[in-house]
Amino acid sequence: MSYIEVNNLVKDYKINVKKRGILGSMQSLLIPEYKMIRAVDDISFSIKKGEMVGFIGPNGAGKSTTVKMLTGILMPTSGNIITGGLSPHSDRKKNAARIGAVFGQRTQLWWDLPAEDTFDLLRYVYKMPEKKFKANMETFNELLGLNEFISKPVRQLSLGQRMRADIAASLIHDPEIVFFDEPTIGLDVVAKQKVRDFVRHMNKEKNITMLFTTHDMGDIEKTCDRMLIIDKGKIIYDGTPDDIKKKYAKYRTLIIDFVEKQSGIEIPGVEVCEDKGNKVQFRFIKDEVSAQELISSLTKKYEISDFTLQEADIENVIREIYEGGIKCDENLCGVC
Ligand SMILES: Nc1ncnc2c1ncn2[C@@H]1O[C@H](COP(=O)(O)OP(=O)(O)O)[C@@H](O)[C@H]1O
Ligand SMILES: [Mg+2]
Known part of the structure; x- marks a missing residue:
């Protein structure tokens, strides 16, 4: 049975069209002009409990917008989302306790305080029993080496350390679903591998349903059983990384x-x-x-x-799909 169900999801952004030059700027201020951008264009998919799904696509494809709607941060323009029986946007409060999220380009940690202070705050917010909190911190420390830097102010951490702390923070309350939006962006090879191993471990050990957004094919190959490729707001492939490789390799x-x-x-x-x-x-x-x-x-x-x-390696295959050089195979793809 599916745990995340997305049907005909659409998101339009209304953007202000700015005119050029000083006169243009003044005109835009007085008579603003708008246009609509369709960031997510009628997508449907479902994810089973415990599945680990990679969501891959080039910059601007609509990945972050989809994740923001799945987490309840953004309201869809139209369409439906159900995650574990709840609507993320209308049941935001209830939903928040059950999900975790990491947005690679932002942090949920307090910038000027040691990461451990954020963990204490999260423990309080999620009303976690001390025993459970300590056990989770121990696991994270073992797998992510948090103790090396947890008492330093977050602004002094390297990107890799900050990301490890952010990922641990997203999982501290034992969520059922976790959304990662580009968690490996800007990381070096070693840090990337640490993140991939940890995410995979948590998915297998705790049966957490995960959606992993990235534009790095290596992330998907190393961590996910299934991948969705999104381009220009539309899903153009839904299948295993192996199948796409077998077909085009x-x-x-x-x-x-x-x-x-x-x-x-x-x-x-x-x-x-x-x-x-x-x-x-x-x-x-x-x-x-x-x-x-x-x-x-x-x-x-x-x-x-x-x-x-x-x-042919999978990166080439994906690139050709983005460039429209290869059409998806109906027998392999759940979408076309
Ligand atoms: N807040 C916003 N306002 C207007 N347009 C946006 C906003 N956020 C994203 N977009 C546009 O929506 C499209 C999809 O963006 P995004 O979901 O961030 O893509 P991705 O995460 O795949 O790089 C892009 O064209 C982007 O410029
Ligand atoms: Mg993005």
Whole structure:
């Protein structure tokens, strides 16, 4: 049974159109002009209890707006959201006790105080029994190493430390659902890995339902069983990271450096996807064209100085989907 149910969700923002120049600014002040932006455009999906779902899309795709509606911060323009039987916006108070949220670009910690003071405050806000609070803090400390920096003012923490503290703060009250909005943004590789491992651990151990928003495919591959791809406010893929890889990793790319400039090379079953004269990129389906035969037929005809054979990786696949180069496969995607 689904735990989060989203139906035909739409969010429009009304924005003030500012005219240029001093005269324009004065005109805008006196007679403001508005236009509407559709940030989320009729999306529907459901998430089961305990599922860990990655929500991926380029900047401006509508990820944060969706998360803000799911947490009850923003009211939808139209459509419905039910999370665990409640409407996040109308039942805000009840809902708040059951959810946790991390907005990567903002902190919920008190900036001038040590992080431990925020934890004490949260304990009071959520009326947590001391035993439970201590046990959770111990777990977080073990997995996130909070003790190294918990008594320093938050403004003195590194981004990675601040993010670890923020993530712990979002989970301190044992929420049933947690929304992470870009929790790895700006982190280095080691800090990213710590966050990914921790999030995965909490999902598995405590069966917390999680939605993880990111524009970093690595986050999804390492943490999520299912992913939703959003672009221009619409969901364009709903399926597993593996399926999308299996389907599109069937392509290989061969990059050949020719000694001399070549033009108009045509090989049946092989597409020239980039031609810079001396350097040409060929793309082909690996089950249909043998890379070895392709290389040997090219070396017979042309003088070659170097070559590289690349398997399609998931980042490329996603990029091509964003750019509209690949249409989703109806058999794989729950959306199209
Ligand atoms: N408060 C706002 N007022 C007006 N437009 C907004 C506001 N927040 C976001 N937008 C616009 O809505 C679209 C989606 O933004 P957002 O949900 O932040 O995308 P993402 O999180 O995927 O980067 C963008 O075009 C953005 O400029
Ligand atoms: Mg965002």
